[in-house]
Amino acid sequence: MGPDRAAIDLWQAEVDTLITRIARHRDVSALEALYRLTSARLMGLTLRMLNNQADCADLLQELYLKVWQQAHQFGGRGSAWGWLCVMARNAALDQLRSRQHRGQELTRDIQPLMETLPAPCNDAAVSPGLERCLQALREEQRELILLSYIHGYSHQELQDLTARPLGTIKSWVRRGLQELKQCLER
Amino acid sequence: MPGALRYRDPELCDQLASRYVTARMTPLSRRRLERLMRQEPVLEQAVARWADRMAPLHEALPAETPPAELWPRIKAAVQTAGDDGISPPTASRGPLFMWRTIAVTAVAAALALAVALWAHFPQRAETVTASYLAPLSHNGVVELVVSGYPGSPAGKAQLVVQWSRRHLPSDEGPLYLWAEDQRSQTLVYLGTFSGQNHHWTVSRTQWQAVAHSSRLLVSPDRDKADPATAEYIGPCLQLGDWQEKG
Numbered sequence: 001m002g003p004d005r006a007a008i009d010l011w012q013a014e015v016d017t018l019i020t021r022i023a024r025h026r027d028v029s030a031l032e033a034l035y036r037l038t039s040a041r042l043m044g045l046t047l048r049m050l051n052n053q054a055d056c057a058d059l060l061q062e063l064y065l066k067v068w069q070q071a072h073q074f075g076g077r078g079s080a081w082g083w084l085c086v087m088a089r090n091a092a093l094d095q096l097r098s099r100q101h102r103g104q105e106l107t108r109d110i111q112p113l114m115e116t117l118p119a120p121c122n123d124a125a126v127s128p129g130l131e132r133c134l135q136a137l138r139e140e141q142r143e144l145i146l147l148s149y150i151h152g153y154s155h156q157e158l159q160d161l162t163a164r165p166l167g168t169i170k171s172w173v174r175r176g177l178q179e180l181k182q183c184l185e186r
Numbered sequence: 187m188p189g190a191l192r193y194r195d196p197e198l199c200d201q202l203a204s205r206y207v208t209a210r211m212t213p214l215s216r217r218r219l220e221r222l223m224r225q226e227p228v229l230e231q232a233v234a235r236w237a238d239r240m241a242p243l244h245e246a247l248p249a250e251t252p253p254a255e256l257w258p259r260i261k262a263a264v265q266t267a268g269d270d271g272i273s274p275p276t277a278s279r280g281p282l283f284m285w286r287t288i289a290v291t292a293v294a295a296a297l298a299l300a301v302a303l304w305a306h307f308p309q310r311a312e313t314v315t316a317s318y319l320a321p322l323s324h325n326g327v328v329e330l331v332v333s334g335y336p337g338s339p340a341g342k343a344q345l346v347v348q349w350s351r352r353h354l355p356s357d358e359g360p361l362y363l364w365a366e367d368q369r370s371q372t373l374v375y376l377g378t379f380s381g382q383n384h385h386w387t388v389s390r391t392q393w394q395a396v397a398h399s400s401r402l403l404v405s406p407d408r409d410k411a412d413p414a415t416a417e418y419i420g421p422c423l424q425l426g427d428w429q430e431k432g
Contacts, residue, residue, distance in 0.1 A: 057256050065260065077230055085240070145208070
């Protein structure tokens with residue numbers, strides 16, 4: 001495991017601890033520390049979906065208020081960071097669906113995303129798992145998974161973008177995620 | 187595998203969890219899964235695993251600094267909210283107490299909301315008043331109200347669905363309304379609607395089912411409904427003079 005992974009693990013452990021402090025002690029300073037640790041990443045996550053700073057700021061305000069009120073619902077079965085990501089994505093998706101239109105052009109270019117990810121290598125011991133396994137997918141599967149997961153594109157939007165049949169898109173995404181899972185469990 | 191037991195099947199849970207985490211679900215299905223997660227540890231675990239599988243992507247992609255005024259806004263909102271809506275588990279009182287408290291609170295809130303909603307929802311132009319009102323909620327929040335208007339002439343009774351203003355424009359597909367008999371708990375299908383306000387005429391048999399129901403519920407399936415997994419559910423309220431004739 002490289003130092004970056006170790007740093008991320010420490011960072012995630014800190015996020016877990018803060019959520020627990022919020023749930024047990026109603027500690028506003030813990031919420032502030034959580035905000036300092038996670039808000040920029042969550043802002044990036046939501047901005048890639050909503051493409052609007054003001055909307056994202058409003059969304060984050062609601063999200064941290066929800067964390068304050070629902071921290072006790074975090075069951076500790078996975079990481080608190082994963083829990084936060086799911087909540088942020090769901091809130092962004094709700095906002096996308098309540099808009100009449102997305103407010104930005106659909107983009108099919110995943111290259112900037114892929115370039116941002118750490119370069120994978122074949123050595124599973126040193127290469128970050130998800131990036132390595134994404135690279136191992138067929139190009140179409142990787143494209144669809146990244147566009148739906150990172151930008152929040154619906155199946156319909158993916159169909160508009162790729163001009164592929166809806167059934168094909170669903171099938172590729174489903175199979176791609178299964179292959180991703182198998183690769184990560186190796 | 188029958189009913190809720192399906193959600194203890196690890197393979198099914200894994201498929202559902204992958205769809206949930208990668209947002210390949212309608213809002214309705216997502217809310218249903220969130221409710222099921224609280225009941226089924228296998229499903230909750232599967233969702234946590236998928237969330238952790240995908241989260242590293244967000245660690246790797248660029249962060250964006252939020253506006254400087256955001257934290258003060260959040261802090262103010264937290265201080266205003268106080269402990270509202272927080273119900274951390276208490277060790278000194280058992281789960282039975284918690285559920286009783288939740289049930290009593292939910293019924294009281296539903297009744298209060300029903301009266302408030304009935305008073306504020308626009309009434310039909312005719313002088314006919316609703317005989318029957320059901321506030322249907324999801325996670326304790328009333329999302330829609332079903333009103334029953336007696337038929338005049340007989341056989342023209344109507345059900346009216348009105349969504350709360352907070353309801354998002356729907357891409358959820360059709361929903362199906364059922365009445366649960368207060369004695370036998372059997373379910374009678376009443377009709378279908380979508381995310382929009384809607385009204386329709388019901389048969390005499392369906393109106394009788396409404397008259398004898400203890401509660402109404404909404405399912406996403408035409409062929410089956412289950413109070414334990416209903417999307418929306420709520421008690422029947424009898425208003426004014428009750429007429430069973432349709």
